[in-house]
Amino acid sequence: MTDVASRLHTLAERVLGAPLPVRIRAWDGSEAGPPGAPVLRVRHRRALRRLLWRPGELGLARAWVAGELDTAPGEDLYPLLDRLAGLLWEREESSEGAPQRGALAALSRLRDPDVRDAVRQLAALGGALPPPSPPPEERRRSFGIRHSVLRDRKAISHHYDVGNDFYRLVLGPSMVYSCAYWEPPASGSATVDNAQRDKLALVCRKLALREGQRLLDVGCGWGSLVLHAAREHGVHAVGITLSHEQATYARKRVAEEGLTDRVEIRVQDYREVHDGPFDAISSIGMAEHVGRERYRQYADDLYGLLRPGGRLLNHQIGRRPLTDESAYSVDEFIDAYVFPDGELAPVGQTVSVLEEAGFEVRDLESLREHYALTLRAWVANLEAGFDRAARLASYGRARVWQLYMAASALAFEHNRIGVNQILAVRTPGDGASGLPLRTREWRAV
Known part of the structure; x- marks a missing residue:
């Protein structure tokens, strides 16, 4: 069989009913598509079986993880993903008015005989169905009550217990796994380690940490924030995580810095903390794991753990709101491979729930x-x-x-998702929030 790429490109456009915005390089070495467009390598025919079996991002992700789809050697991944995003993530309206992902909307075209014929030809090119088993990195089906303590422990283990050396390679020496706080590139100090240091300092300034105060860091990761707060501000910090590997690494860092009298690392769920009150609580990149049905409990629990006048800094990824919020569904690829049971909410929902729990929201800063x-x-x-x-x-x-x-990265750049720092206060009965009149002054170093 020769010139597989031309056949793939033509058949894909017939199925999609639109031009394919990438070039195809097939397993036989042939290539077809718009000149100069990013190249999608289809390295093995198995990729077609995965994509036909699960159209959309999960099928594509399985083929990518297995190495059956790839970029051209030496080619940047971002332009290819940017072109594919229009097929996978653009929302269309179905005949029932429910939002659909772009690639899945093509399924409604199967009533067209020409589309059905193109699908049959793609299936023949891919070989016999069913598809191969998903790559072993895919999480198997979870049992138990969603967002129960036990199921959350398993979900966190899937994501974080990959190996501390792996995370150090990716994150760098800071070992901070959340959005950094960048200086303008012209400043000359724009490295991820410097930006993470500045983020930790920003969080501590917003919380107005002082010598002798108690800080609870919910989802403390590898301990970077509690170490910074204890070392730079003299607080007594408790960091909680559900990852045993993170806790082991964080305790080692605490001991090496001689801060065991100031920092405690626990393997503990936020629902299991009962030794408040704390003067301040930080939750940095953790609330995405809480889930919609548990979010009010999360807000209530943190409110109960703060002393009157205490501050909460909630740093959380948010999605764009939908016209019909009941139509929201968890991203298939993220749920299967990255953050099992993770859910995103619009920032407005997060603010509302925090205020319903009794917090006074005093500041919101987008770091998209x-x-x-x-x-x-x-x-x-x-x-x-x-x-x-x-x-x-x-x-x-x-x-x-x-x-x-x-x-x-592309989703943040295109405003499909954002990330926000919400500063909230358990304002006492006399109404004294304790915040400065010009809150943005915490930007000053």
């Missing part, structure tokens, strides 16, 4: 562009050390992270 820069830095770290990353975790796991972080 900052997260795009952070993710691009992490992708660069991963790609520079890809062979080592594959040895530390697995080839498939390294591919998962490359795809996830690059696609997320």
Whole structure:
């Protein structure tokens, strides 16, 4: 069989009913598509079976993780993903008015005999169905009550217990796994480690941490914030995580810095903390794991753990609101490979629930562009050390992270998702919030 690429390109356009915005390089070495467009390598016919079996991002992700789809050698991944995003993520309205992802909307065209014929030809090119088993990095079906303590522990373990050396390669020495806070590039100090240091300092300034105060860091990761707060501000900090690997690493750092009298690391769920009150609570990149049905409990629990006048800094990824919020569904690729049971909410919903729990929301700062820069830095770290990353975790796991972080960077850049720092106060009965009149003064170093 010769010139497989031309057949693939033509058949794909018949199925989609629109021009394919990328070039195809097939397993036989042939190539077809718009000149100068990013190249999608179809390295093995198995990729077609995966895509036909699960149209959309999950089928594409399985083929990518397995190495059956790839970029051209030496080609940047971002332009290819940017072109594919229009097929996977653009919303269309179905005949029932429910939102659909662009690639899945093509399924409604199967009533067209020409489309059905093109699908049959693609299936013949891909070989016999059913498709191969999903790559082993895909999470198997979860049992138990969604967002129960036990199920959340398993979900966190899937994501974070990949190996501390793997995360250090990707994140860098700061070991901070959340959006950094970047200086303008012209400043000359724009490195991810400097930006993460500045983010930790920003959080501490917003919380107005002082000597002798108690800080609770919910989802403390590898301990970077509690270490910074204890070292730079003299607080007594408790960091909680559900990851045993993170806790082991964080405790080692605490001991090495001689801060065991000031910092405690626990393997503990936020619902299991009962030794308040705390003067301040930070929750940085953790609330995405809480889930819609548990979010009010999360807000209530944190409110109850704060002393009157205490501050909460909630740093959380948010999605764009939908006209019909009941139509929201968890991203298939993210749920299967990255953050099991993770859910995103619009920032307005988050603010409302925090205020319903009793908090006074005093400041909201969007860091959307900052997260795009952070993710691009992490992708660069991963790609520079890809062979080592594959040895530390697995080839498939390294591919998962490359795809996830690059696609997320584009999602932030195109305003499909954002990230926000919400500063809230448990304002006492006399109404004294304790905040300065000009809150943005915490920007000053």
